[in-house]
Amino acid sequence: MKKAVSPRPKTAKKKLQHPDIREVLLTPEKIAAKVKALAAQINKDYAGKEVILVCVLKGALVFLADFMRQLTIPCVVDFVDWSSYGASTSSSGVFRILRDLEESVESRHVLIVEDIIDTGLTTHYLIKHLSGRNPASVKVVAIFDKPSRRKIEAKADYCGYEVPDEFVVGYGLDYDQKYRNLPFLGVLKPEIYAGRDTPPDKP
Numbered sequence: 422m423k424k425a426v427s428p429r430p431k432t433a434k435k436k437l438q439h440p441d442i443r444e445v446l447l448t449p450e451k452i453a454a455k456v457k458a459l460a461a462q463i464n465k466d467y468a469g470k471e472v473i474l475v476c477v478l479k480g481a482l483v484f485l486a487d488f489m490r491q492l493t494i495p496c497v498v499d500f501v502d503w504s505s506y507g508a509s510t511s512s513s514g515v516f517r518i519l520r521d522l523e524e525s526v527e528s529r530h531v532l533i534v535e536d537i538i539d540t541g542l543t544t545h546y547l548i549k550h551l552s553g554r555n556p557a558s559v560k561v562v563a564i565f566d567k568p569s570r571r572k573i574e575a576k577a578d579y580c581g582y583e584v585p586d587e588f589v590v591g592y593g594l595d596y597d598q599k600y601r602n603l604p605f606l607g608v609l610k611p612e613i614y615a616g617r618d619t620p621p622d623k624p
């Protein structure tokens with residue numbers, strides 16, 4: 422009689438790896454659990470209100486896609502894309518708006534959706550910029566935070582995971598526009614960005 426082959430256990434996990442990744446910091450499961458918890462808190466805090474989700478391109482789009490599907494409150498989505506004028510001027514908060522909002526934020530509850538807060542410059546100046554347009558409120562939700570790198574005051578009202586000062590990629594975060602599609606947050610191997618004139622100063 423043929424011996425029955427036992428099926429692969431349903432819990433068997435696909436090994437998380439990529440040749441350019443030194444270490445996986447946060448698995449897709451851990452990220453998903455935090456996204457769910459953040460959305461649950463926001464559903465509670467904004468009950469009876471409509472929010473406008475302002476996604477900061479491009480890194481935040483993966484988080485936005487997961488996060489907004491956990492929201493039960495009414496929401497609309499819009500996008501901004503900012504670029505700093507360069508390392509020397511970015512500390513003074515000089516940004517070029519590559520794409521501005523299509524929606525008006527006047528008298529509306531704005532929730533800025535970020536993948537990561539690093540130096541804090543983007544968040545700080547985006548809050549300032551949007552606050553000048555007379556919204557009902559402006560708050561920030563960020564799935565990752567690197568508080569050790571702050572150059573200016575910036576805080577997520579809803580914060581996912583604090584991450585160490587490592588070159589992290591995945592779940593929307595890139596190096597040279599790559600790795601955004603990795604389903605986990607991982608640390609890039611230093612040899613991938615070695616040989617550049619200056620070390621990368623990116624999240």
Ligand code: PRP
Binds near residue numbers: 479480536623
């Ligand atoms: C990243 C990230 C945040 C910003 C945070 O965007 O998505 O928007 O940097 O950094 P900060 O706190 O130092 O301002 P990036 O400019 O790399 O563009 P991207 O999202 O298109 O990758």
